[in-house]
Amino acid sequence: MRLLAVAVLVGLCAFASAVELVLNRHASRKLFVELQSLRDTQQQLDQEWGQLLLEQATWATHVRVEGIAREQLGMVTPAPRQVVELR
Amino acid sequence: MSTRTRSRRDLKLRRRLVVASFLLAAGALVGRAVELQLHESEFLQGHGDARYLRTDQIHANRGMVLDRNGEPLAISTPTQSAWIKPADFITERERWGELAETLNVSVAQLETLVMPRLERKFVYLRRHLTPDEGAAIRELDLEGVGLQQEYRRFYPEGEVAGHVLGFTNVDDRGQEGIELAFEEQLRGQPGLRRVIKDRLGRVVEDVERLHPIRPGQDIVLSIDERVQYVAYRALKNAVHAERARAGSMVIVDPHSGEIIALVNQPSFNPNNRADRKVSHYRNRAVTDLFEPGSTIKPFTVAIALESGRYAPDTAIETTPGYFKVGRNTVRDVRNFGTLDVAGVIEKSSNVGASKIALSLEPETLWRGLRSFGFGSLTDVVLPGETYGRLNDYANWSDIEHATLSFGYGMSVTAVQLARAYTVLANDGWLQPLSIVRRDEPVARERVLSAETARNVRRMLERVVVQGTAQQAAVPGYTVAGKTGTVHKSVDAGYAEHRYLSLFAGMIPAREPRLVAITVIDEPDGGEHFGGRVAAPIFASVMREATRILNIPPDALGEPAAPTVWLAGALPSTSSEEAAP
Structure with missing residues (x-):
């Protein structure tokens, strides 16, 4: 009688553990899919960052900035005698 | 009663039967399971894996190239490339016109691409599409046409740093410049992973x-x-203004040995593959050799001062402005009369330099020039760097011995000359140049005493104040430098009217922060003297560079003080200070 009770208990435990395994496995897959999509997002953002960096660098090219400064804004480099040095 | 016992026996029998068949069934199941597990598991596992296990490649982004302040100079961004599978593509023949229009080609061109390759499974249609083209092709949705993600290199500054950066090929592999020299570090390694994919191809x-x-x-x-x-x-x-064939300029920080700027003309835009002609993308400042001419004189003088036989004010007779060495004659532009050593530099007297050199042992001169790094690589890791030429003194004739003192009979690259001038600028220390940022000092070698280096700098300052390089002056700063005008050597001796205009300068002269070498190849705008062609370029660049780098002016309204030579100019006695 006692032996039977132990056997049933062990059996129940084994079953519970099997169910647990399945549930965990499922949870791990779900988390993995989430991780995967986050990685995709990260890569996308990385690429976007690269493109924005490129865009920024292109807008800030010296040739362009100098052209605008000189032609549109009429800026000039000050002559040495116009510069006052503060020490 | 008897019916009851019979039915009980019946029941017993039936129960045994049921239990037996259950046991049998269970036994069969277990047996099958054991068989599958033990005997066929490998086969089954293999087939199972083949259905959902996949090997995935993870793209490794190519590293960026940044300038010393972190500004991007080369960036990889994803683009799309279109490919076709000819066997499927051929079925869409009536719609080829639409595709041709999208790609801006003719249907005939598509045919010549596809027809000879019908057997192939994969043919690139066009690589690196613009985003618009990619979207348009996806919209067309033709059978047998696919898009693939690839990476392309962009250089925001375009032509400005073309020679330094180099470029990559269509497969994103470095071909020239930094892209080639640092290919290993930049490229990275794509990862490989094994994954389980579901029916829709998602990684599970x-x-x-x-x-x-x-x-x-x-x-x-x-x-x-x-x-x-x-x-x-x-x-x-x-x-452009001098109608010159080519030009180079190298700017170095003498304290760290870092190259701050390196430019060449003609240049090229690394973004534009069609633009790449060898003559345009050659990095002349590291690959091209030239005779340094008068820009060598400061080193001749430095070696003479170190030898202890000369002081800055030792008199040298240059009358009558020419002088015979064997069957050859060394000439000056005119008769300078009696000069001191400083005057030889200031007036750039070939006769004076030759007389100094001939009074020194050939070995002393040769070792001295070698110690400034002539004839050896600068360790700047740009592809194609050449050694330069400095013949062994054992084979020198007298005329060779004399002409070396004013820079003929040897050849250097612009970066080599820049490194040699950093020795004068950096109080006698020689160190390797670098194209990557240095955050820690590197091993350096003393090749000149600090006094000699400073005295030569003062002589070079006079060249700018009252000598041949007055156009190199930068308002507010002391400038030291030396001009050079070199007859180009051709097959049969030296060309009469083809020159190289050189200027080597440093700013501020007292405590140099920048050293610059300017080379203009065959100026044809009416001027060819280094002081007229190359020196003004130095001045115009330095006016801005000093402002950008926040170098404080050191000569505001100060009258030019008479030059005072350092007493320690005669050979120093301490052994660690002595030149090797």
């Missing part, structure tokens, strides 16, 4: 990493992109 589980991903490293250059731009613009304008 990461099984194992076969090969870890190693993204490309960023490379931080020593170049300051703002100074680079200023130098690029000045050199381009000058080469």
Whole structure:
């Protein structure tokens, strides 16, 4: 009688553990899919960052900035005698 | 009663029967399970895996190239490439017109691409599409046409740093410049992983990493992109105005040995593959050799001062302005009369330099020039660097011995000459140059006493104040430098009217922060003297570079003080200070 009770208990435990395994496995897959999509997002953002960096660098090219400064804004480099040095 | 016992027996029998058949069934199941598990598991596992296990490649981004302040100079961004599978593509023949229009080609061109390749499974239609083209092709949705993600290199500054950066080929492999020299670090290694994919091709589980991903490293250059731009613009304008064949300029920080700017003309735009002609993308400042001419004289004088036989004010007779060495004659532009050593530099007297050199042992002169790094690589890791030429003194004739003192009979690259001038600028220390940012000092070697270096700098200052390089003056700063005008050597001796105009300068002269070498090849605008052609470029670049780099002016309204020679100019007695 006692032996039977132990056997049933062990059996129940084994079953519970099997169910647990399945549930965990499922949870791990779900988390993995989430991780995967986050990685995709990260890569996308990385690429976007690269493109924005490129865009920024292109807008800030010296040739362009100098052209605008000189032609549109009429800026000039000050002559040495116009510069006052503060020490 | 009897019916009851019979039915009970019946029941017993039936129960046994049921139990027996259950046991049998269970036994069969277990048996099958054991068989599958033990005997066929490998086969089944293999087939199962083949249905959902996939090997995935993870792209490793190519590293960026940045300037010393972190400004991006080369960036990889994803683009799409269109490919076709000819066997499927041929079925869409009536719609080829639409595709041709999208790609701006003719249907005939598509045919010549496809028809000879019908057997192939994969043919590139066009690589690196613009985003618009990619979207348009996806919209067309033709059978047998696919898009694939690829990476392309962009160089925001375009032509400005073309020679330093080099470029990559269509497969994103470095071909020239930094891209080639640092290919290993920049490229990185794509990762490989084994994954489980579901029916729709989504990754469900990461099984194992076969090969870890190693993204490309960023490379931080020593170049300051703002100074680079200023130098690029000045050199381009000058080469155009002088109708010169080519030109180079190298700017170095003498304390760290870092190259702050390196430009050449003609230049090329690394973004534009069609633009790449060898003559345009050759990095002349490291690959091209030239005879340094008078820009060598400061080193001849430095060696003479170190020898202890000369002081800055030792008199040298240059009358009558020419002088015979064997069957050859060394000439000056005119008769300078009696000069002191400083005057030889200031007036750039060939006769004076030759007399000094001939009074020194050939070995002393040769060892001295070698110690400034002539005839050896600068360790700047740009592809194609050449050694330069400095013949062994054992084979010198007298005339060779004499002409070396004013820079003929040897050849150097612009970066080599720049390194040699950093020795004068840096109080006698020689160190390797670098194109990548240096965050820690490197091993350096003393080749000249500090006094000699300072005295030579003062002589070079006089060249700018009252000598041949007055156009190199930068308002507010002391400038030291030396001009050079070299007859180009051709097959049969020296060309009469083909020159190289040189200027080597440093600023501020008292405590140099920048050293610059300017080379203009065959100026044809009516001027060819280094002081008229190359020196003004130095001045215009330095006016801006000093402002950009915040170098404080050191000569505001100060009258030029008479030159005072340092007493320690005669050979120093301490052994560690002695030149090797």
